[in-house]
Structure formats: structure tokens, C-alpha cells
């Protein structure tokens with residue numbers, strides 16, 4: 310445990326959502342239907358929304374969404390309803406190695422600090438952390454949805470990470486920080502924030518199979534949370 314600050318992504322890193330791409334696309338489609346948009350029938354084409362960063366408004370306009378600035382509010386509401394149901398059905402759950410390892414890091418004698426940096430809406434993050442009784446392990450949480458247009462703060466932007474590091478009074482000369490995440494966006498965000506990046510690949514046969522071809526490479530790749538203790 311060589312790091313002072315441990316930052317964690319939530320969805321797909323601590324929380325099992327099944328196939329995350331399919332999960333997000335399903336909510337996207339429901340939101341677009343609700344807004345009576347004319348979106349591409351092909352999921353790969355819809356994927357362009359997730360890559361568009363600040364340009365998302367133009368993509369949504371192209372699909373005929375009338376008030377794209379309100380889009381994420383609707384998206385989050387649908388996500389929240391679906392999550393609550395799937396959590397009750399135990400189809401969404403905390404990965405079974407998460408609690409033990411968080412506890413070990415949290416109660417370490419060297420005063421480590423832990424945080425969440427999530428692209429998910431704050432009220433959904435709060436609900437998940439409370440539901441699974443893990444909010445006590447996190448000193449800080451960065452999430453979205455406080456403003457209509459805070460998508461530009463989402464990873465791959467490093468802004469969330471930098472906000473947390475600022476609160477921790479991080480000084481790279483004195484301490485080391487690590488972000489653990491399950492997606493390319495997490496790795497890019499961490500490297501743009503100039504901290505260590507750890508990619509977690511629990512399902513090595515399907516997710517991020519081609520990560521070695523990414524322009525930005527993680528510093529560490531792990532397959533389970535217990536490996537964090539040895540980094």
C-alpha cells in the first residue's frame with residue numbers, strides 16, 4: 310500500500326452493473342424515447358455520445374433532442390429508477406472483494422485517504438454508497454448532476470480528480486495518489502491529472518481486451534481488488 314490517496318471509480322469498479330456498455334445504452338435509449346428523439350438504430354453509432362465530451366449537445370441536437378441541456382437530468386432519473394430495481398433484484402451488487410479491501414486501506418495505520426470520482430449523478434452515488442454501507446470509507450466524493458451542464462467535468466476530464474486532490478492538499482513531492490477504474494476514461498483522466506492509474510479487469514475475457522493498444526496506458530493492471538494491497 311504505497312499510496313497516500315486512493316481514488317476509486319464507482320460503476321464497474323466497485324459496483325457490478327453487468328455489461329456496463331449495454332446498461333448505459335439501455336438507459337440512453339429509454340431517455341431518447343422519452344424525449345421523442347430520432348437516434349441511430351445502431352448501438353455503435355449511439356456510442357458516439359459517450360465520446361463527444363463537451364460536444365454532446367451537438368450530438369443530441371443532431372438526434373432531434375429539443376432541450377439537450379436538460380438531457381442528463383432525464384437520463385439520471387431513468388438510471389436511478391432502474392438501479393433501485395436491479396439492486397433489489399441483486400442483479401446490481403458490490404463486487405465481493407470490495408468491502409474487505411476498502412476496510413484494510415481505510416484502517417491502515419498510515420492515514421490513507423480514500424475518495425470516489427464518479428461520472429454518475431450525486432444522488433445515485435449517495436444511494437449506492439449508503440445502500441451497500443460503504444460511504445464511511447470515503448473521505449471525499451466527486452460526482453455529477455449538481456448543475457445541468459456539468460458534463461464537462463466528467464472523466465476523461467481530470468477536473469474531478471484534481472478537485473479531490475485539492476481537498477486532500479495533495480503535494481506530488483510528498484505523497485502519491487492512485488486512481489482505480491475500469492475504463493479507458495478513468496485512465497486518461499488519471500494521467501491528465503498526473504497521478505498513477507490502475508486499470509481493473511475483473512472480466513479479462515470481455516472488457517478492455519485491447520487496452521494495450523490505447524494511446525494512454527495504465528501504470529498498473531489488476532484483476533481483483535486484493536492486488537491493490539501490493540501496489
Ligand SMILES: [Mg+2]
Nearest residue numbers: 318320321491
Ligand atoms: Mg466505471
